Amino acid sequence: MDIAVSEYVEAARLRGDGLWWILRHEILPNTAVPLLAEFGLRFCSVLLFISVLSFLGLGLQPPTANWGSMVRENATAINFGILAALWPAGAIALLTISVNVLVDWLLEQSDRRREYI
Secondary structure: OOOOOOHHHHHHHHHOOOHHHHHHHHHHHHHHHHHHHHHHHHHHHHHHHHHHHHHHOOOOOOOOOOHHHHHHHHHHHHHHOOOOOHHHHHHHHHHHHHHHHHHHHHHHHHHHHHHHO
């Protein structure tokens, strides 16, 4: 709502631009970068939160496959030298890091485009 009443949106309305043009050319480019950064943070925190809840037995129940419950099921095997619990834990870490790197790369690309404008 703060963006809808900002000065550049008001200027576009005074020019006589339509609603869809204002959304596509004024509001969306100015909100894409913060929304992308917010998506990266929220996606990783939700993924880790669901995995932790499943590891504790409070998340998704056993018929549903989940990396957190897979770590819990194989955690006792680590004492015997079986590293089966590390595969789902590594998948959680790899997905979290990959999403963060991808979002950082996209944010960097958007900064480079702004330099040329």
